[in-house]
Amino acid sequence: MPALRSVRILGTGMYVPPDVYTNKDLEKMMDTSDEWIVQRSGIRERRFAKPGLGVSDLAAEATQHALTAAGLKVSDIDAIVFATLSPDYYFPGSGVFLQNLLGCGQIPAFDLRNQCSGFLYGLNVAKAFISSGQYDRILVVGAECHSRAINLTTAGRDVAVLFGDGAGVVILGPNDDPKRGLLSLHLHSDGAHRDALKMEFPSMRKWPAITQEMLNDTKHYPTMDGRLVFKNAVTRMPEVVHEALAYNQLKPDDVDFYVFHQANLRINEAVLKHLAQPASKTYNNIDRYGNCSAASIPMVLDECARSGRIKPGDLVCMASFGAGFTWGSALLRW
Numbered sequence: 001m002p003a004l005r006s007v008r009i010l011g012t013g014m015y016v017p018p019d020v021y022t023n024k025d026l027e028k029m030m031d032t033s034d035e036w037i038v039q040r041s042g043i044r045e046r047r048f049a050k051p052g053l054g055v056s057d058l059a060a061e062a063t064q065h066a067l068t069a070a071g072l073k074v075s076d077i078d079a080i081v082f083a084t085l086s087p088d089y090y091f092p093g094s095g096v097f098l099q100n101l102l103g104c105g106q107i108p109a110f111d112l113r114n115q116c117s118g119f120l121y122g123l124n125v126a127k128a129f130i131s132s133g134q135y136d137r138i139l140v141v142g143a144e145c146h147s148r149a150i151n152l153t154t155a156g157r158d159v160a161v162l163f164g165d166g167a168g169v170v171i172l173g174p175n176d177d178p179k180r181g182l183l184s185l186h187l188h189s190d191g192a193h194r195d196a197l198k199m200e201f202p203s204m205r206k207w208p209a210i211t212q213e214m215l216n217d218t219k220h221y222p223t224m225d226g227r228l229v230f231k232n233a234v235t236r237m238p239e240v241v242h243e244a245l246a247y248n249q250l251k252p253d254d255v256d257f258y259v260f261h262q263a264n265l266r267i268n269e270a271v272l273k274h275l276a277q278p279a280s281k282t283y284n285n286i287d288r289y290g291n292c293s294a295a296s297i298p299m300v301l302d303e304c305a306r307s308g309r310i311k312p313g314d315l316v317c318m319a320s321f322g323a324g325f326t327w328g329s330a331l332l333r334w
């Protein structure tokens with residue numbers, strides 16, 4: 001068997017729609033308050049895409065930035081891995097929407113359904129293809145249009161205030177620099193908690209998949225056991241970071257920069273405390289964008305790469321936790 005190739009991130013990109021919705025804007029739609037939202041989640045505003053746009057449109061914008069950053073052309077991309085929980089259509093997946101929008105050749109387009117861990121799952125899929133030599137450069141996408149499926153009334157306020165729209169992408173490729181590259185990925189799931197955070201309808205377990213009665217009962221919106229999600233996130237994220245570090249015979253102090261999924265500022269503060277690491281070793285943008293699920297990690301990567309917050313040679317550790325439950329970590333030398 002030929003040796004596996006080392007893999008690295010060649011470029012990053014992100015895009016958020018221009019329309020800003022502050023907590024004060026949400027106060028006009030439901031019984032909530034800026035104080036409640038900031039105190040519980042750290043979120044101050046989020047972006048909502050205009051009707052008519054979908055995740056593939058946001059991802060296409062982000063991809064152009066990543067191509068420029070990597071010095072590549074659309075024709076250099078050999079495959080797309082698209083992670084989202086808010087796709088353009090129920091089917092086909094958003095990967096083919098993006099393939100068409102970008103005007104790539106007839107390259108394969110994979111779609112992943114791993115919610116807030118979707119980007120790390122996507123990174124693992126892409127890494128495996130590149131390491132084995134099957135493809136050279138893969139566009140890994142995390143993108144969400146959450147605004148389409150949140151109940152922006154008081155009945156849905158526990159979930160609705162947390163989410164926003166956005167896209168983040170990376171282009172992954174073979175690595176010729178022995179001092180850089182993706183070192184490891186560790187992924188997990190526990191379907192025993194599949195109902196703790198879900199959007200059940202339309203459901204292919206039902207016939208018909210959605211009825212007027214379900215719509216009247218607002219069954220087509222997500223539901224969440226927030227406390228259970230919180231409790232599991234603050235346990236699983238440090239656990240999977242330690243798993244990555246142990247695998248690479250490293251310690252939390254060896255990491256230069258931590259990139260966490262942006263679900264809740266309080267979760268990330270608790271994870272950092274658990275790892276006994278200073279706030280200066282991480283970066284959060286949840287205050288400006290809310291929780292963008294699969295897009296959150298690549299959006300943070302892009303802002304940090306562009307601002308120089310993450311520098312070539314830095315040891316970067318990413319970690320996520322989300323619906324499913326699914327969680328994971330990735331360690332790379334930037």
Ligand code: ACO
Nearest residue numbers: 032033036040116157158161226227229230263264321322
């Ligand atoms: N505005 C005002 N009041 C609200 C709102 C709101 N938007 N939402 C709920 N409340 C009220 C509740 O009705 C409740 O009122 P009551 O005491 O009269 O019954 C009160 O606030 C407290 O509600 P709780 O749900 O107990 O609030 P909690 O302190 O648990 O905070 C939160 C809720 C922020 C969701 C928290 O549980 C949490 O952070 N969970 C983690 C889940 C998460 O971050 N999910 C994001 C997506 S998952 C992921 O990406 C990992």
